[in-house]
Amino acid sequence: MSITLRNISKSYGPAKALNDISFNVEQGELFGLIGPDGAGKTTLFRILTTLLIQEEGEATVAGYDVITDYKAIRNHVGYMPGKFSLYQDLTVEENLNFFATIFDTTIDENYDLIKDIYVQIEPFKNRKAGKLSGGMKQKLALSCALIHKPKVLFLDEPTTGVDPVSRKEFWEMLKRLQQKNITILVSTPYMDEAELCDRIALITDGQILEINTPHSIIDAFPKKIYNVRASETYRLIQDLESYPNTHSAYPFGEYVHFTSRHSNFSPEDLMTFLKGKQHTGIEIFETIPTIEDTFMELSNTNTLATNA
Amino acid sequence: MKRFIGFIKKEFYHISRDKRSLFILFGMPIVQVLLFGFAITNEINKVDIAILDHSKDATTKEIINRIAASKYFSIKQFIHHETAIESAFKKGEVKAVLNFEKDFGKKMVTEDQATVQILADATDPNTANTISNYIRSILQTYTAEVNKNIQLAYQIEPKTHLAYNPTLKSVYMFVPGVMTVILMLVSAMMTSISITREKELGTMEVLLVSPLKPIQVIVGKVVPYVFLSIINAIIIVVLGIFVFQMPIQGNLFLLAAESVLFIINALSLGILISTIAATQQTAMMVSLMGLMLPVILLSGFIFPVSSMPTILQIISNIVPAKWFIIIIKGIMLKGVGLAYVWKETLILLGMTLFFIALSVKKYKIRLE
Numbered sequence: 180m181s182i183t184l185r186n187i188s189k190s191y192g193p194a195k196a197l198n199d200i201s202f203n204v205e206q207g208e209l210f211g212l213i214g215p216d217g218a219g220k221t222t223l224f225r226i227l228t229t230l231l232i233q234e235e236g237e238a239t240v241a242g243y244d245v246i247t248d249y250k251a252i253r254n255h256v257g258y259m260p261g262k263f264s265l266y267q268d269l270t271v272e273e274n275l276n277f278f279a280t281i282f283d284t285t286i287d288e289n290y291d292l293i294k295d296i297y298v299q300i301e302p303f304k305n306r307k308a309g310k311l312s313g314g315m316k317q318k319l320a321l322s323c324a325l326i327h328k329p330k331v332l333f334l335d336e337p338t339t340g341v342d343p344v345s346r347k348e349f350w351e352m353l354k355r356l357q358q359k360n361i362t363i364l365v366s367t368p369y370m371d372e373a374e375l376c377d378r379i380a381l382i383t384d385g386q387i388l389e390i391n392t393p394h395s396i397i398d399a400f401p402k403k404i405y406n407v408r409a410s411e412t413y414r415l416i417q418d419l420e421s422y423p424n425t426h427s428a429y430p431f432g433e434y435v436h437f438t439s440r441h442s443n444f445s446p447e448d449l450m451t452f453l454k455g456k457q458h459t460g461i462e463i464f465e466t467i468p469t470i471e472d473t474f475m476e477l478s479n480t481n482t483l484a485t486n487a
Numbered sequence: 488m489k490r491f492i493g494f495i496k497k498e499f500y501h502i503s504r505d506k507r508s509l510f511i512l513f514g515m516p517i518v519q520v521l522l523f524g525f526a527i528t529n530e531i532n533k534v535d536i537a538i539l540d541h542s543k544d545a546t547t548k549e550i551i552n553r554i555a556a557s558k559y560f561s562i563k564q565f566i567h568h569e570t571a572i573e574s575a576f577k578k579g580e581v582k583a584v585l586n587f588e589k590d591f592g593k594k595m596v597t598e599d600q601a602t603v604q605i606l607a608d609a610t611d612p613n614t615a616n617t618i619s620n621y622i623r624s625i626l627q628t629y630t631a632e633v634n635k636n637i638q639l640a641y642q643i644e645p646k647t648h649l650a651y652n653p654t655l656k657s658v659y660m661f662v663p664g665v666m667t668v669i670l671m672l673v674s675a676m677m678t679s680i681s682i683t684r685e686k687e688l689g690t691m692e693v694l695l696v697s698p699l700k701p702i703q704v705i706v707g708k709v710v711p712y713v714f715l716s717i718i719n720a721i722i723i724v725v726l727g728i729f730v731f732q733m734p735i736q737g738n739l740f741l742l743a744a745e746s747v748l749f750i751i752n753a754l755s756l757g758i759l760i761s762t763i764a765a766t767q768q769t770a771m772m773v774s775l776m777g778l779m780l781p782v783i784l785l786s787g788f789i790f791p792v793s794s795m796p797t798i799l800q801i802i803s804n805i806v807p808a809k810w811f812i813i814i815i816k817g818i819m820l821k822g823v824g825l826a827y828v829w830k831e832t833l834i835l836l837g838m839t840l841f842f843i844a845l846s847v848k849k850y851k852i853r854l855e
Contacts (some may be wrong), residue, residue: 228696230854249852250698258696264689268504269497280493281697323693 181206181331181362182227186236189222189385196222197233198385204364204378209357211376212366213470219385220366221261224335227364228258241330241362254282257329259320261336267309271300271319274308275326282327292359293322296352314345321352325361332356334365338372350375370471381474388477393470400468400476402426405446406434409458418456422449429475436472437463490699494707501681502711512677516669516719520726523661531617535563537581539572546592546601550629554585559621576608583607583618595633651736651820662727663815664788666720667808670746671753671782674716676774678708678757683770686761692854701850705843709754716750717743736822742815745828748835749811755842756807762849782808810834 182204189197197219204210212220225231227240229249237244243251265274275297279286290297296318303311308319317337324332334353338346350372353363365376373379374393381388381396389396407428409415416435419428426438437449446463453461502508536554540547555562563581566572575581586604588594595601605622607615652659685691694704724742727733735742756778764770783789785799786808792800803809810831817823825832 225854230692230695232853253696254698256696258693260689260692262689264693266497266501266690267688269500273497273500277493277497278693278697281490281694281699283490283698 182240182364184238187233187238188235189233196385200387202380202390204362206362207357207360209353209363209377211373211379212382213373213379214382215368218382220382221335224333228256228333229253255330257324257332259324259334259337263316265308265320265323268307270305270307272304274319275322278323279326284327289326289328292328293325295355297322313341317341317349331362336366338367370469373470381477383478396470396473397468400473402438404466404468404472405437406464406466407437408434408462409453410460415458422452491703491707494703495710498707498711512673512715516723519669520665520723523665524658524731531559531614533561534559534618535581536560536583537564537566537575538562539566539584539586541589542587542591544592546595547587553625553629557625572606658731659733659820662733663812663819666723667786667788667812668782669719670716670750671778671808673719674712674750674753675757675778676771678712678754679760679770679774680767682708682761683764683767687766701852702847705758705846705850712754713750720746735819737818741825742818745814752807752835752839755839755846758846759842762846781806786812788812807835807838
């Protein structure tokens with residue numbers, strides 16, 4: 180077991196940032212924490228990287244307790260905070276060299292580990308880190324977090340603010356790192372990235388909604404889901420909310436994802452309803468649920484439960 | 488050790504690439520020494536005065552000539568009536584007026600006594616005081632010469648010798664003072680800013696999740712600034728010697744060693760500030776307000792500590808700069824050795840160790 184959490188809670192003043200979180204991450208697993216901003220992902224990372232102390236519960240990383248063995252953990256993990264945290268006035272090479280030195284190693288020693296990533300930024304090795312593009316910054320940050328061959332890698336929203344092509348490359352890199360038996364805990368607000376993880380935990384308001392493989396989470400979606408489209412999207416959502424059969428309706432790309440309260444829902448009935456509301460260009464067809472749908476579904480029921 | 492050297496190397500990159508800080512680091516001491524040395528001075532030089540001579544005889548003429556010949560005064564105008572004195576002062580044309588009584592020369596011979604009134608513009612009390620003292624001294628010299636051949640029965644003749652600064656040059660006071668202010672400010676402000684910058688940019692988070700020990704980070708931050716501050720101290724001393732002809736009486740090595748001690752003291756204060764301040768802005772404000780004012784006002788740099796109210800005298804004891812000024816004035820001007828300043832040195836050393844211990848203790852190994 181590479182990472183274990185047991186009943187972790189943490190609050191900032193009256194605000195509960197994490198509430199009774201428990202899960203395990205296996206050795207060599209690519210584990211994703213999926214949730215919106217403010218869900219508690221960063222707090223969780225900071226507890227596991229020994230930067231914050233939890234109020235309740237216990238956690239271990241690579242077999243070391245996060246409170247008592249914090250020094251050992253700091254030798255064996257790589258951490259990439261959400262905010263770009265390298266020295267902007269140092270060049271690419273100087274940054275990498277610095278992080279190698281403070282971990283008592285050299286670039287050459289672990290070059291094979293970072294080679295795939297570093298070759299892409301090596302042409303710019305004399306450029307100041309502050310002058311790199313978002314995608315290149317993240318590649319450099321990942322190289323710096325990897326240079327000492329960590330057992331566990333913590334990546335807090337590594338792809339936020341990065342263009343789609345770089346995001347894709349970044350995830351391919353993570354997949355390759357996983358082959359080298361490095362455990363990776365990664366957080367992201369992007370639901371589409373969730374499907375690339377071995378297992379994911381859906382987290383919101385400091386609570387875990389669900390932990391499973393992305394596939395199982397999608398399969399467990401309890402309802403049929405429909406793509407609905409009309410020429411006026413905003414009015415469409417408003418009207419869908421007033422439709423008596425609606426369970427949920429929220430925008431999803433160019434469509435609105437719609438689920439019904441009843442299992443015997445017929446799209447024709449909705450079509451009639453929308454036509455009655457003077458909508459044009461109406462399309463309704465069934466679609467496959469995604470992680471985001473599950474997330475919305477779970478967080479809705481969760482809010483209902485807490486409000487009740 | 489390799490980690491530590493790597494850290495120091497990184498610090499030097501930061502410093503050498505931040506042109507603005509470099510400018511403050513080396514521009515400030517030069518500008519301040521020159522400003523204090525040339526502009527702010529208690530000396531008087533070619534002060535404009537006016538003469539109101541009611542007797543116009545050989546004696547007054549002789550005295551007036553002597554005053555005119557001194558480099559301290561220049562006779563701007565002769566006035567002819569008491570009513571003109573006030574208007575001369577009000578116009579600000581003269582800083583002092585000499586009023587010789589009627590029959591000055593005659594009275595001196597017949598009555599053994601003649602009166603001259605010195606009127607000085609005391610809107611600037613220090614200057615007024617200095618002016619009247621200088622004029623008095625010229626008058627005394629004159630009477631002494633006139634009485635040369637007359638044997639008086641009893642007479643006390645004070646002979647003043649101004650030790651260590653015979654010509655009362657104020658630059659002798661300002662060079663040690665400016666050196667203290669600069670070293671304190673530059674060292675404390677620069678380190679506190681450089682540590683809080685790591686917090687602000689988030690790099691501290693990454694440094695914490697690394698095997699670097701707190702003491703390595705702290706000492707690593709301090710070492711580069713020790714070097715730079717030593718260069719600063721050298722610049723100030725060299726400026727003092729070559730621009731202001733200030734003699735260094737004491738041992739240069741002792742001066743250097745004491746300066747290094749004071750620099751480390753200031754740096755440890757800077758670290759202490761950075762453990763409290765979360766942003767570069769706060770660090771700068773705390774350094775400026777919290778250090779600059781006590782260093783200038785309570786260290787004895789400008790205002791003598793001994794003439795302050797008791798409560799301020801007590802407070803001044805916790806200002807490290809006070810002790811350093813005593814030490815370097817002793818070494819620079821009096822040429823004393825460690826035997827005379829060991830007590831002050833020990834106090835500085837104690838303060839330094841205290842600040843370092845406190846900083847290491849307050850250095851957060853986590854984010855909160």
